[in-house]
Amino acid sequence: MKIEGQPYRSLWWSDEKGCLEIIDQRWLPHELRIQEVRSLDDYADAIVQMRVRGAPLIGATAAYGLAIAMANDPSDASLAAAYDRLHATRPTAINLRWALDRARTALAPLDPERRAEAALALAREIAGEDVDINHAIGTHGLSLLRRLAVEAERPLNILTHCNAGWIATVDWGTATSPIYQAHDAGIDLHVWVDETRPRNQGALTAWELGSHGVPHTYITDNAGGHLMQRGLVDIIITGTDRVTRRGDVCNKIGTYLKALAAKDNGVPFWVALPSPTIDWTVSDGLREIPIEQRDPREVSHIQGAGPGGIAEIRVTPKGTPTRNDAFDVTPARLVTGFITERGLCPATEDGLAGLFPDLIARRA
Numbered sequence: 001m002k003i004e005g006q007p008y009r010s011l012w013w014s015d016e017k018g019c020l021e022i023i024d025q026r027w028l029p030h031e032l033r034i035q036e037v038r039s040l041d042d043y044a045d046a047i048v049q050m051r052v053r054g055a056p057l058i059g060a061t062a063a064y065g066l067a068i069a070m071a072n073d074p075s076d077a078s079l080a081a082a083y084d085r086l087h088a089t090r091p092t093a094i095n096l097r098w099a100l101d102r103a104r105t106a107l108a109p110l111d112p113e114r115r116a117e118a119a120l121a122l123a124r125e126i127a128g129e130d131v132d133i134n135h136a137i138g139t140h141g142l143s144l145l146r147r148l149a150v151e152a153e154r155p156l157n158i159l160t161h162c163n164a165g166w167i168a169t170v171d172w173g174t175a176t177s178p179i180y181q182a183h184d185a186g187i188d189l190h191v192w193v194d195e196t197r198p199r200n201q202g203a204l205t206a207w208e209l210g211s212h213g214v215p216h217t218y219i220t221d222n223a224g225g226h227l228m229q230r231g232l233v234d235i236i237i238t239g240t241d242r243v244t245r246r247g248d249v250c251n252k253i254g255t256y257l258k259a260l261a262a263k264d265n266g267v268p269f270w271v272a273l274p275s276p277t278i279d280w281t282v283s284d285g286l287r288e289i290p291i292e293q294r295d296p297r298e299v300s301h302i303q304g305a306g307p308g309g310i311a312e313i314r315v316t317p318k319g320t321p322t323r324n325d326a327f328d329v330t331p332a333r334l335v336t337g338f339i340t341e342r343g344l345c346p347a348t349e350d351g352l353a354g355l356f357p358d359l360i361a362r363r364a
């Protein structure tokens with residue numbers, strides 16, 4: 001997508017510099033900073049610190065991380081250590097394990113001398129596939145939005161939570177891909193952007209949508225139900241960090257409450273789902289998906305841009321205990337359906353298996 005008219009991806013490999021370059025998302029939406037990622041430590045740090053974030057982008061970054069490890073030392077021990085190091089960075093988004101498993105399966109049988117080149121080619125392939133998958137999600141989502149727009153007879157109001165935008169992926173985004181494609185197709189729409197405390201990923205979504213000229217309004221996390229009660233939300237589209245084979249959706253904290261309010265108000269709740277985000281090995285999202293516990297400081301303090309740069313201030317009394325669950329699980333029964341790269345389907349095991357019969361063999 002474009003920033004001030006110039007096309008960007010969230011990461012790209014520079015042959016000239018011999019390293020990966022990323023948009024360091026900690027500085028967005030205030031500053032566009034590009035960072036070179038060179039060592040395995042840099043890769044792990046980029047994911048842990050959320051310089052790169054969003055399930056698909058974490059997966060693609062990890063694939064490049066394994067490639068760097070193989071360039072430095074292609075031995076079996078190095079492959080195993082790099083896998084473990086990267087896998088330990090963040091626990092919830094399944095795309096991380098998906099990308100690492102795919103790379104390890106491809107690299108392990110190879111002669112070590114061939115691993116570096118093969119790992120880099122595979123990382124490029126994973127990044128390229130992500131772009132294609134997200135574009136296809138957008139095409140299928142566009143047909144859904146087109147139908148709703150005809151019924152709405154006014155600008156179509158879409159609500160989204162967190163940032164499942166192009167910077168959470170390599171390009172296009174998942175939840176935003178239908179929005180960008182609908183906007184580009186001339187559909188009159190407006191997006192309610194949830195703030196998404198504590199990391200305020202909504203500000204990233206607002207920055208993206210603003211750069212693309214998509215009409216939007218930034219709202220507090222608690223406003224969604226109120227807007228739904230007043231008929232001001234026609235559809236919700238979120239991304240996801242992991243979907244179980246029966247269709248439970250793990251996504252950024254607060255998603256569950258939006259789904260509950262949507263059910264109560266008859267608002268369709270759709271989830272944009274790339275197939276690498278399906279964890280076929282688990283069924284019950286509440287019991288089986290590990291929820292990342294992040295630094296309580298993200299709750300007790302807020303960050304923003306001030307006259308002297310980026311500033312952090314405390315919002316709680318000193319010493320107040322805080323807890324920071326980064327994700328929650330929305331049971332499949334609250335999800336209207338999935339928008340995938342192969343089309344739309346209900347949030348059920350049969351729905352997913354019908355679209356992805358070639359992938360269900362990954363079931364435990």
Ligand SMILES: CSC[C@@H](O)[C@@H](O)C(=O)COP(=O)(O)O
Pocket residue numbers: 053054055056093161162163164165168169173174175201238239240241251252326
């Ligand atoms: C296309 S991204 C889908 C999800 O990864 C996104 O909604 C989300 O929860 C991101 O969480 P984050 O903690 O910012 O990595």
